[in-house]
Amino acid sequence: MAVKSEKIKLGTRGSPLALFQTRTVQAELAKRFPALETEIVVIKTSGDWSPADGEVRLLDAGGRKGQFSKEIEAALLEGRVDAAVHSMKDMETDLPEGLVLPFMLPREDVRDAFLSNKAQKLDDLPDGCVVGTASVRRAAFLLSKRPGLKVVPFRGNVQTRIDKMRTGQVDATFLACAGLNRLGLAHEISSVLAPEEMMPASGQGAVGIEVRAGDERVSSYISQISDFDTVICVTAERAVLATLDGSCHTPVGAYARLEGGEMWLRAQVVSPDGRQSFYEEGRRAVGDVAEAALFGDEIGCKLKQVVPQDILSFFIQK
Helix, strand or coil: CCCCCCEEEEEECCCHHHHHHHHHHHHHHHHHCCCCEEEEEECCCCCCCCHHHCCCCCCCCCCCCCCCCHHHHHHHHHCCCCEEEEEHHHCCCCCCCCEEEEEECCCCCCCEEEEECCCCCHHHCCCCCEEECCCHHHHHHHHHHCCCCEEECCCCCHHHHHHHHHCCCCCEEEEEHHHHHHCCCHHHCCEEECCCCCCCCCCCCCEEEEEECCCHHHHHHHHHHCCHHHHHHHHHHHHHHHHCCCCCCCCEEEEEEEECCEEEEEEEEECCCCCCEEEEEEEECCCCHHHHHHHHHHHHHHHHHHCCHHHHHHHHHC
16 A cells, blocks of 8 residues: 655745745755655735735735735645745734744845945935835835935835836835845845844844644654754844834834854834934843743843834834
């Protein structure tokens, strides 16, 4: 009697970047488990954009938490897929009951890229130019540096936004370096902003793999392709966000890296108009996920003590 082969269904959004990331997970699993069968299941989400949606931020269109993940997570809970592949920067900190997100691929470049027809660097972009971004974080950080620029909502997948910028809909835009690198579009970058210039979103550059809690069969495979350093750094960053009651729709950035056996963590909050900025940072030895979460929580608590209530209220409302 033939033994039934093992199979894992991977749920994902249908954008080119999401599919690339999921195929990377698929390829890594194939390297380690040649006999394992995998299938990619594309699931449409509330956050998917089409031209009919216009240039309206999800936030302004009534979008709230989980716009890029809730339909995929529903499929995971219902057993239609066995694991879900996500861009960590788009993931909310509060997961649905019954799901866990303990696995991540090795992290890509965390930085934001500046793309423009008018200037090679952000500092050289003339006042009055129009910059397109759907990110509240990028808009706030941009206005804190360059209040003379005009920021407008700007949606679409990576290639769509590049095409709209190149045809003159806006003078410049920002995209994650990681996505551009993964799609072979690094040549489109005008310049790259260091984390000190524009603090990345929590989890930026990391691909996470969500599974059902207690699903030892699937976890036994996925755990073998997970990168521990990425997991603890992103855990610390997401703990900052959770402590601030923030989401991927709020103007907060956090970035952790490992240096000399210690974790360095910096987090920054900017008011939506860019006029006020607050940051905290620290360094300590972190040996596991629990310690990373505690470190992030402490940095978040310090920020919460100095950020004015009206800015914190913006977080809670979103």
